[in-house]
Amino acid sequence: MGLESYQIEKVESVTMADIVERRLLDYFKKNAFKPGDAIPKELELAEALEVSRNVVREALSRLKMLGMIESKKKRGMVLSEPDIFGGFERVLDPLILEQQTLQDLFELRMVLEMGLADLIFRRKTDGDVAELERIVQKSTNQNKASFKVKHEIAFHGKLYAMTGNATIMRFQNLLLPIFEYVVAEEEKLHGVPPISHVGHADLVQIIKNGTPQEFKEAMRIHLSPHFDRLS
Amino acid sequence: MGLESYQIEKVESVTMADIVERRLLDYFKKNAFKPGDAIPKELELAEALEVSRNVVREALSRLKMLGMIESKKKRGMVLSEPDIFGGFERVLDPLILEQQTLQDLFELRMVLEMGLADLIFRRKTDGDVAELERIVQKSTNQNKASFKVKHEIAFHGKLYAMTGNATIMRFQNLLLPIFEYVVAEEEKLHGVPPISHVGHADLVQIIKNGTPQEFKEAMRIHLSPHFDRLS
DNA sequence: TTTGTTGTTATGTTCTACATAAGTATTAAA
């Protein structure tokens, strides 16, 4: 019988900084702290938690990284509106993420793109459509690979921008390098995917005169070369 | 003319820990570090960067929080597969996020839900459909509000699970409390939204016998009470 | 070969000291 049958769980050493970090987060939630609220001084926290100031500073440093805490000399520290994707951004390195996670993120971006339709149609303006047409226009002449990538980013980026949702916009921008990395890896293995039957120009026409339903179907076809490669 | 026209940017004090954190991340990327690779000792880093061991430890502590680094006494530290949404999770407190961000995340979850169709149809199994039917069945009798919430979570959670995408699954689980919070806030303002014409039972039938296109439209109608309240 | 001992080493934790910026109070000048 192998060792794994004993369900041995590896002992991950929990440090004081881990505990203090957890305690601080709980403390903020329990007391309904809001951005702008002052939080106790380092020495007070150290005393209350019965750890050294150093440990407290390590925990605080973590929350500062997330933008959750801001500190000024003499004034002390205040809770602040965190950068919601700050931690996510730091971790998004294709080299350190598992292949499966990269694949998952690739799919996630496609899922987003498919789901954008209703927001886009709800919030599109004539100006938006005009700019999309301008973007498509510029790409008809160019053929260089580097330009094509830029064009892809400009077009799909504009689609996200049209949702009027800054958070979704930011999220997709973070996902973009992962998407490109996975596409490049796929191309190494299976060659360049066939060009889709539905291009950007078609999508723009649908946004201009069509319906969300048509857009969803068109986007599905547009992305199908990628979709079809999923396991 | 207001001050804002001068584009005054607030001076955020950059600390040594901020710089060292940045340097470490760059260092890992530049040298193509992979999970499992050993990284220099604290003292070596401190010496190389010409800062105190304390500062190095603050920066390392941040990366440890993200799961990017693991350390063991004597053995030293190794790079490791980070928890991709670890930082995100810590920051997801409705009380400290801006109202607009909460709204954005609410929309993001709906966008996800709309976009799931193709993945679900591509990967559904008979067992999945059976379980969905079981979930719907159980809800027909119950009426209590608390049960309804649980049922919502079970049903939509199962939909995400059917995508076979652990990352998307995790993401939606993190988004869930935000979604519920926003729904609760909306109900305080505008009362309980009208029940949609398309219920869970209808969605299951479509998954069983219908097409992705039908599912997308059905999901749109199912979510429309929420959608219609968006600005 | 296995088990026990001893030393070594890198991280974990604490303590002290001082630098620095930014309020606060005090004093001097108008």
Add this chain to the structure above:
DNA sequence: TTTAATACTTATGTAGAACATAACAACAAA
């Protein structure tokens, strides 16, 4: 009295030393 310059105070930022602790390594004992 009001204003400006001054010194004082305080909380964070940084540095350095010291010791605790876990885990590896090497050797000795069974």
